[in-house]
Amino acid sequence: MASVDGKWALITGSSRGIGQQIAMGLAAGGCHVILHARRVEHLDQTMALLSAASVNIHRVAGDVGTAEGRSAIVQGVREGPNQVDILYNNAAIMSPWKELWDISEADWQQTFAVNLFGLVELCRALVPGMWSRNFGRVINVSSGIKDIPQLAPYSVSKAAVEKYTADLAAELRGSNVLVNALDPGWLKTDLGGPGADYEVETVLPGALVPALLDEGGESGTVFRAQDYRVGRARS
Numbered sequence: 001m002a003s004v005d006g007k008w009a010l011i012t013g014s015s016r017g018i019g020q021q022i023a024m025g026l027a028a029g030g031c032h033v034i035l036h037a038r039r040v041e042h043l044d045q046t047m048a049l050l051s052a053a054s055v056n057i058h059r060v061a062g063d064v065g066t067a068e069g070r071s072a073i074v075q076g077v078r079e080g081p082n083q084v085d086i087l088y089n090n091a092a093i094m095s096p097w098k099e100l101w102d103i104s105e106a107d108w109q110q111t112f113a114v115n116l117f118g119l120v121e122l123c124r125a126l127v128p129g130m131w132s133r134n135f136g137r138v139i140n141v142s143s144g145i146k147d148i149p150q151l152a153p154y155s156v157s158k159a160a161v162e163k164y165t166a167d168l169a170a171e172l173r174g175s176n177v178l179v180n181a182l183d184p185g186w187l188k189t190d191l192g193g194p195g196a197d198y199e200v201e202t203v204l205p206g207a208l209v210p211a212l213l214d215e216g217g218e219s220g221t222v223f224r225a226q227d228y229r230v231g232r233a234r235s
């Protein structure tokens with residue numbers, strides 16, 4: 001298993017929830033982290049949690065659902081380490097709960113802008129640098145959601161995330177840039193809600209597995225964080 005020690009990781013949506021856990025997990029492995037949220041002040045809690053970590057921390061802000069927000073994020077990276085070795089595309093929104101027939105085009109547009117186009121454009125901006133440096137790990141956060149038509153824009157956006165992940169992996173085949181998706185499990189976060197199956201901490205250590213792959217490791221697959229849950233019975 002490779003080490004993340006000394007690498008730079010951008011974790012989108014690391015102000016709370018799953019992204020915050022991933023940032024802490026990567027930092028515990030010696031990885032320098034670029035934290036991200038829509039506004040830099042949203043990152044105060046994560047900064048406090050990382051106060052004892054002996055890694056470099058840089059902060060960027062921007063709405064991944066808009067071109068301006070994505071430009072601000074990329075500009076923020078350039079003004080900081082100017083390098084991303086691990087891109088953890090985690091930021092996303094849940095679409096509003098509506099009967100399928102009531103879901104508007106605007107609902108679809110907004111969900112796809114944040115959950116799909118944000119991630120596609122960040123890959124387009126940052127993956128060529130990984131390719132030229134011959135190292136990169138891209139992890140796109142997906143979901144195991146199914147058969148909930150009231151949340152169709154969200155679930156369809158995540159299906160598209162997995163398809164894009166496979167296409168990007170195919171484009172990069174033979175290089176040392178590995179691209180995978182992560183299904184974190186249903187977790188108690190602002191997005192997952194209080195009735196979710198598991199605590200948010202259970203996303204670790206599984207969420208780190210696709211970041212720790214050796215050269216030649218899997219690419220284009222979906223990792224399931226709950227398969228690595230501490231204390232989970234192995235079959």
Ligand SMILES: NC(=O)c1ccc[n+]([C@@H]2O[C@H](COP(=O)([O-])OP(=O)(O)OC[C@H]3O[C@@H](n4cnc5c(N)ncnc54)[C@H](OP(=O)(O)O)[C@@H]3O)[C@@H](O)[C@H]2O)c1
Binds near residue numbers: 042
């Ligand atoms: N929780 C679950 O049960 C579950 C299950 C399957 C998949 N997932 C996926 O896991 C990922 C994280 O979910 P979570 O439960 O941790 O969500 P969360 O607690 O709601 O956190 C969302 C994060 O994304 C950021 N964000 C939201 N909208 C954004 C935008 N337009 N532009 C930039 N950043 C934005 C938020 O930053 P701000 O501080 O700026 O709001 C926050 O850091 C998502 O991809 C989600 O689809 C979650």
